[in-house]
Amino acid sequence: MVKHTIQIFARIKPAPKTSAVYSVEKEDQIGSSIEFVVPRDLAQGFVNNKKESYKFRFQKIFDQSAKQEDIFENIAKPVADSVLAGYNGTIFAYGQTGSGKTFTITGGAEHYSDRGVIPRTLSYLYECFSQESSMIYTTHISYLEIYNDIGYDLLESRQDMSKLEDLPKVSIQEDPDQNIHLKNLSMLQSGNEEEALNLLFLGDTNRMIAETPMNQASTRSHCIFTVHLCRREPGSATVRRSKLHLVDLAGSDRVYKTGLNGQLLTEAKYINLSLHYLEQVIIALSEKKRSHIPYRNSMLTSVLRDSLGGNCMTTMIATVAVDKRNIDESISTCRFAQRVALIKNEAILNEELDPALLIARLRKEVQSLKVELSMVTGVQREDQLTGDEIHKLEELLKTFLDDPDPEVTLNLGPDLRKIQHCFSRLKMMVLEKSGREAPLTDGIITPEATPMSGDFHESQQCATEVTKLKEILTQRDNEISILIKMLKSEKKKAQEAATQLAKFTQSQNIVSPRAAAQSSVSNEESNEADTNVTAAHSEGRAIQYMKKGPKFSMGKQEAFEIFLRDHEDHLIIEENKTQLKQRSVEAKGLGGQLNETRNRINELKKQLEMRRRQRAAHAVLDNNMDFEDEMDPVEEKLRTQIEREKKSYKSTIDRLKALRTEIEHLQLLLERAKVKLQRDFQKWWGEEAFRMQESEAVAKSAALIRRSSPHSPISSGSDTSLSSVQEYYTGQAGNLDYASCSAEDFRSPTPKRGPPVTASPAWVDELGQRAISDVKSSSQLRDLSTTSITSSSIPLTGDMKADADIMAFVKAREKLLQKTRQHLKSPLASQGKL
Numbered sequence: 047m048v049k050h051t052i053q054i055f056a057r058i059k060p061a062p063k064t065s066a067v068y069s070v071e072k073e074d075q076i077g078s079s080i081e082f083v084v085p086r087d088l089a090q091g092f093v094n095n096k097k098e099s100y101k102f103r104f105q106k107i108f109d110q111s112a113k114q115e116d117i118f119e120n121i122a123k124p125v126a127d128s129v130l131a132g133y134n135g136t137i138f139a140y141g142q143t144g145s146g147k148t149f150t151i152t153g154g155a156e157h158y159s160d161r162g163v164i165p166r167t168l169s170y171l172y173e174c175f176s177q178e179s180s181m182i183y184t185t186h187i188s189y190l191e192i193y194n195d196i197g198y199d200l201l202e203s204r205q206d207m208s209k210l211e212d213l214p215k216v217s218i219q220e221d222p223d224q225n226i227h228l229k230n231l232s233m234l235q236s237g238n239e240e241e242a243l244n245l246l247f248l249g250d251t252n253r254m255i256a257e258t259p260m261n262q263a264s265t266r267s268h269c270i271f272t273v274h275l276c277r278r279e280p281g282s283a284t285v286r287r288s289k290l291h292l293v294d295l296a297g298s299d300r301v302y303k304t305g306l307n308g309q310l311l312t313e314a315k316y317i318n319l320s321l322h323y324l325e326q327v328i329i330a331l332s333e334k335k336r337s338h339i340p341y342r343n344s345m346l347t348s349v350l351r352d353s354l355g356g357n358c359m360t361t362m363i364a365t366v367a368v369d370k371r372n373i374d375e376s377i378s379t380c381r382f383a384q385r386v387a388l389i390k391n392e393a394i395l396n397e398e399l400d401p402a403l404l405i406a407r408l409r410k411e412v413q414s415l416k417v418e419l420s421m422v423t424g425v426q427r428e429d430q431l432t433g434d435e436i437h438k439l440e441e442l443l444k445t446f447l448d449d450p451d452p453e454v455t456l457n458l459g460p461d462l463r464k465i466q467h468c469f470s471r472l473k474m475m476v477l478e479k480s481g482r483e484a485p486l487t488d489g490i491i492t493p494e495a496t497p498m499s500g501d502f503h504e505s506q507q508c509a510t511e512v513t514k515l516k517e518i519l520t521q522r523d524n525e526i527s528i529l530i531k532m533l534k535s536e537k538k539k540a541q542e543a544a545t546q547l548a549k550f551t552q553s554q555n556i557v558s559p560r561a562a563a564q565s566s567v568s569n570e571e572s573n574e575a576d577t578n579v580t581a582a583h584s585e586g587r588a589i590q591y592m593k594k595g596p597k598f599s600m601g602k603q604e605a606f607e608i609f610l611r612d613h614e615d616h617l618i619i620e621e622n623k624t625q626l627k628q629r630s631v632e633a634k635g636l637g638g639q640l641n642e643t644r645n646r647i648n649e650l651k652k653q654l655e656m657r658r659r660q661r662a663a664h665a666v667l668d669n670n671m672d673f674e675d676e677m678d679p680v681e682e683k684l685r686t687q688i689e690r691e692k693k694s695y696k697s698t699i700d701r702l703k704a705l706r707t708e709i710e711h712l713q714l715l716l717e718r719a720k721v722k723l724q725r726d727f728q729k730w731w732g733e734e735a736f737r738m739q740e741s742e743a744v745a746k747s748a749a750l751i752r753r754s755s756p757h758s759p760i761s762s763g764s765d766t767s768l769s770s771v772q773e774y775y776t777g778q779a780g781n782l783d784y785a786s787c788s789a790e791d792f793r794s795p796t797p798k799r800g801p802p803v804t805a806s807p808a809w810v811d812e813l814g815q816r817a818i819s820d821v822k823s824s825s826q827l828r829d830l831s832t833t834s835i836t837s838s839s840i841p842l843t844g845d846m847k848a849d850a851d852i853m854a855f856v857k858a859r860e861k862l863l864q865k866t867r868q869h870l871k872s873p874l875a876s877q878g879k880l
């Protein structure tokens with residue numbers, strides 16, 4: 047058992063301007079302190095006793111310039127090491143909204159070097175597994191999100207997930223030993239780093255998709271990424287199971303400051319409530335006298351029960367934003383950390399005996415004891431008695447029973463099988479005899495000798511028979527259920543194999559750069575082919591999942607491409623694409639190098655073999671038996687060359703592996719950016735459609751007013767925006783004269799005048815909330831966007847909503863094209879950068 051207090055670290059978020067409100071001081075080898083200086087507010091009067099300086103001590107403070115690597119090396123690596131040794135570990139980030147919790151735990155989405163604690167720890171764990179080949183490691187991953195005190199499984203891979211409620215709900219169950227079990231939380235096995243990263247990506251994407259403006263998941267929910275590790279030595283029945291929780295808590299902001307209302311306030315209450323309960327637990331734990339710890343108050347504290355005051359090596363990272371307006375929050379974050387630092391945990395080695403392995407070991411032991419016994423007795427014993435042995439036993443038994451001497455004994459020797467056989471035979475004889483009241487074995491047992499008779503005997507016999515039959519029935523039932531289980535599991539396996547194969551094939555077809563990069567890598571490392579295939583399966587799953595964005599129609603696709611060019615992430619995406627290309631080219635080059643080195647090694651080995659044969663032949667001729675011990679300079683030189691080539695081969699392989707991780711990470715970043723883009727686009731598109739509908743409503747009411755009062759200022763046509771909306775709607779300026787329409791015209795689904803309805807409702811598809819998907823001809827639209835939109839060729843459906851959406855599309859497209867034209871005129875464009 048290891049007793050230790052929770053370790054606390056602080057990380058300061060980079061601020062644009064250097065702030066003078068705090069200072070960091072390294073006090074000694076095991077601690078640093080941070081001091082906040084809050085000048086007194088003179089507006090509160092001259093007599094003001096408010097404290098000016100607040101000082102807090104941490105194990106280490108990571109100032110603004112700290113890199114993600116520093117955080118991993120100093121904080122996460124020691125925890126990962128203890129998890130590898132069989133202890134539970136938890137790292138949790140706590141701090142106000144935007145202070146860098148997600149950045150620290152998961153990482154930034156822009157650069158490879160921004161990878162946070164989770165991906166780095168996964169990478170480290172798998173590296174350790176490969177180095178410690180004498181151990182067998184099994185890893186499972188779970189990813190839980192807690193929002194409004196309800197748990198959600200983030201590893202759900204359903205394709206049609208669009209909101210948080212679509213995710214499976216996770217509930218807590220407690221066993222009699224008060225152990226917490228999370229029902230409905232997936233625990234997926236990950237065979238290598240790539241599979242684990244894919245699961246992280248799947249969870250993060252689910253988190254992002256489930257996020258709506260009302261639920262900014264990262265801010266308002268707690269996320270717990272858990273690695274479940276099982277470690278054992280081959281052949282040993284002892285297993286070590288440990289868990290590593292990596293926790294990204296919700297923003298710790300106090301409600302009054304955030305100025306929330308309605309739904310957001312409810313959420314904030316829940317969050318603050320769960321953080322409040324967390325604080326309660328921490329206060330209770332830090333007070334020595336308290337016996338009751340209120341873990342059960344919230345899901346968060348129930349799940350983290352072991353991490354706080356239990357069997358776990360726990361570390362807290364307090365994330366702090368040091369700009370002036372956040373000072374109060376930063377001080378309360380540090381205060382919270384000081385309390386946490388008082389908690390003592392007792393981590394124990396989670397070692398247990400694996401029952402299956404124990405049975406296997408005992409079986410082996412029995413087998414070897416049997417062998418030993420047969421060596422001592424000189425008789426080879428089978429589990430069952432042979433026919434010959436049974437025959438001999440029957441004779442012995444008969445002699446024994448026939449002998450009238452009551453002192454006679456039945457000598458069977460030290461063989462349990464024989465003893466059991468004789469006993470069961472005797473029992474059967476007694477039972478049958480007592481049932482039939484007739485001698486069974488050549489008069490061995492006489493009716494007089496039987497103490498039982500009559501009806502009682504009969505019912506006894508029946509009962510025995512029934513019991514026997516029941517036993518047989520149960521046995522058959524068991525056999526049947528085992529067979530059904532086997533059948534089901536085989537069926538499931540076959541189905542899984544088929545789906546995986548289909549996904550794999552699909553992913554290979556879809557993601558060409560990845561496939562290219564992978565094939566170049568896997569070519570060089572043929573021995574890793576199996577791993578690659580498994581990885582490709584899970585990769586296929588992640589990519590499939592990510593590709594689930596809506597399929598755009600032709601016009602919308604065009605608008606999307608233009609939208610993409612203007613998007614804030616465009617440059618980052620381009621940069622990552624370029625990097626990906628470079629890495630892929632480098633990987634390909636290294637692959638070539640690797641092949642060449644391998645060929646050279648093979649060639650050198652051949653030369654060495656040849657040389658050895660030559661020397662052996664000479665030695666036979668010269669009768670020199672000691673030639674093996676003599677040094678041959680040519681052989682030595684060849685060996686040195688081989689060694690050199692092997693070293694170069696190894697370093698190239700290492701680089702290739704690192705490159706592969708980087709390539710995969712870049713691909714994930716790109717794919718994530720793509721999901722975000724699609725989401726932003728849908729949102730923007732929906733907004734445009736909505737705005738257009740609003741304008742249309744204004745236009746209609748204007749027309750009504752004009753109708754009732756033809757000389758009013760609105761009807762004079764001075765409002766250009768309204769007239770342009772009317773133009774869109776009528777398809778031609780002035781083509782539809784609202785002033786001459788009756789009220790019926792507005793109620794009718796089809797306008798009485800205006801362009802003929804040429805479109806079929808089939809080209810209206812789902813777009814955000816309501817939007818238009820397809821237009822009959824994209825050239826038609828191109829014309830519309832380059833000229834002013836007055837053409838009567840806009841095909842309308844007659845449905846108000848759909849028509850408004852069509853016009854929203856046309857207008858949105860025109861806007862985008864205008865923007866593009868402006869861009870093209872800009873100096874950047876003239877430098878050929880667009």
Ligand SMILES: Nc1ncnc2c1ncn2[C@@H]1O[C@H](COP(=O)(O)OP(=O)(O)OP(=O)(O)O)[C@@H](O)[C@H]1O
Nearest residue numbers: 059142143144145146147148149154264265296297
């Ligand atoms: N150390 C850092 N270096 C660079 N950028 C950072 C750092 N910390 C945070 N950021 C940036 O600040 C922004 C907010 O950070 P982040 O999302 O991690 O905050 P958070 O505490 O998780 O917020 P929330 O409570 O809303 O989830 C992000 O854009 C992130 O990239």
